[in-house]
Amino acid sequence: MKRILALIALIIPLQTFSQITTINRNDTIEKMVHEISPDQLKTYIEGLVSFGTRHSLSKDQDQRGIEEARQYVLRQFKSFETQSGGRLSSKIDYYTIEADGRRIPNDVRMGNVMATLKGTDPADDRIFVVSGHLDSRVSDIMNAEDNAPGANDDGSGVAALIEMARIMSKRTFSATIIFVTVSGEEQGLKGAAHMAKMAKEENWNLAAMINNDMIGNSASSGTMLRDNTKVRVFSEGVPMFETEEMERLRKYTNGENDSRSRQLARYIKETGERYIDQLEVKLVYRNDRFLRGGDHTPFSQQGFTAVRICEFNENYHQQHQDLRTENGIQYGDLPEHIDYEYLRKNTGINLAVLASLASAPSVPQEVGIDVSQLTNSTSLKWQAPAAGKAKGYYVLMRETSSPVWEKKFYTKNTTITLPYSKDNYFFAVQAVGSEDTESMAVFPKPVR
Known part of the structure; x- marks a missing residue:
């Protein structure tokens, strides 16, 4: 009997303990993550809610409406400019959306509030965009009068941007980061479409776009789940903007799961979980949820690398709802429903990813996999990053x-x-900088 117990004691550790994983964190990025304040996030959300409604069609009024909210966000961004040493500049990019007979009854002036943190390397023209939408709504999409707090949708995303700008503007990065709160999301992704078109027409080297839409709620309706340890990243597989050459290459390599947006999503998972404890990034392999859309989509349509970060559990009693109580259920997107510790974690993922990408070299160039021979090994080659x-x-x-x-x-x-056989595995290559920050991964093209 003693001999049997001894054998069991030897076997159990092998079955219950997995391989040790070493986590190496960049000290500067880790310090920035620790500076994120739940109290600051709460202050920003309460400030946004105080304007009553942020409906994109709301009229200009004293201390009410979306224009007042734009000015509030602009003031926050402006307050960080001095500490940036001149690298942060803020503005409202105004534009006119023409009537469409649907959600825009008349021509309307909208504006995206932008804070641009200029990169320090003149040879690095990469731009990273992180967004949230400023506008809010109630049950009737055309109701621009009633209170629409929008604490989570998308006050949470806007608060995260302001907090990131506060912290990151004190540091330097090789590439440029743009923090932008867009308008017109609920009316049809208007602000994001305007910015994506501008980026395309002006030939921005837009390396990645991260959309944050609803990242502050940890409790679901219906299933009654409550969990602030998971967050979703949505990413497209087959690109919306796919040329014939891209289609041919995708079919040849079976790379439908290796679009640039999928590589960004994997990067967010690995980097986010490296810096944020007690939070698992769940990769959702679709562009967005059923019956919904997000501000990353216009960027994907223009051919840019774009994903959406969104809470894991959604509460539909709080989204797009008139403020009311029915059958003991409180409806409406109110600040008391926000889980500020969860919002802190999700803000931290964004910050860690942006800081890492903007500090790292750009991606390796001309990444290729040798398919000229039948072998049980894999040969890859590439060129140094452009920046x-x-x-x-x-x-x-x-x-x-x-x-x-x-x-x-x-x-x-x-x-x-x-x-390892190229027939049995997928491969990619990423560049590593002097501070051990990594670029996004590049899926190789077949070469002979």
Whole structure:
């Protein structure tokens, strides 16, 4: 009997303990994450709610309506400019949306509040955009009069942007970061469409766009779940903006799960979970939810890399609802429903990802996988990034059925041969900077 117990004691540890995972955090990024304040986030949301309604069609009134809310956000951004040493500049980008006979009955002036944190490397023209929408609504999309607090939808996203700008404006980054609160989301993604079109026409080197829409609620309606340890990232598979050449390459490589937006989503998961404790990033492999849309979509339609971050559990009693109580249920998007610790975590994911991307070199160029021979190994080659200096590279590998990268191989070279069959695994390459910050991964093109 003693011998049997001894054997069991030896077997159990092998079955219950997995391989140790080492987490290396950049000190500067970690310090910034720790500066995020739930109290500050609460102050911003209460400030936004105080304007009664932020409906995109609301009329200009003293201390009420969306224009007053725009000025409030602009004042917050402006207050951070001095500490930035001149690198942060803020403005409202006004534009006119023509009547569409649906949700825009008459031509209306809208505005996106933008805070641009200029990168410090003149040779690095990359831009990273992080957004939330300022407007709010009640049950009737055309009701611009009644109170529409919009504490979570999308006061939470706007508060996260303001808090990130407060913290990040005190630091320097190689690339440029734009914090933008758009208008007209509820009327048909108008503000995001305006900005995405502008970025396309002005030929921005827009490396990634992250949309934050509803990131402050941790309790669901119906299922009555409450959990502030999970957040979703939505990303498109087959790009909305796909050329014939892109389609041909996707079909040849079976790369429908390796779009640039999917690579950004995986980056958010790995980097976010590295810096934020007790939060799991759940990758949702669709562009957005059923019957809903988000401000990342116009950017995807213009061919940019864009994803949406959204709470894991949704409470439909609080979204797009008139303020009322029925059958003991309180309806309406009120600030008392916000989980500020959850919002702090989700703000931290955004900050860690943006700081890492904007500090890292740009992606490796001309990443290729050798398909000229039938072998049980895999050879890849690439060129150095266009911006920033890479001290090395990670070659990423995963099984074709895995949603996330499973192994990393570090090299200082721009070629590598691995004893794993290219037929059995997917690969990608990312650049590593001097501070161990990493670029997004690049899925290789077949080369002969």
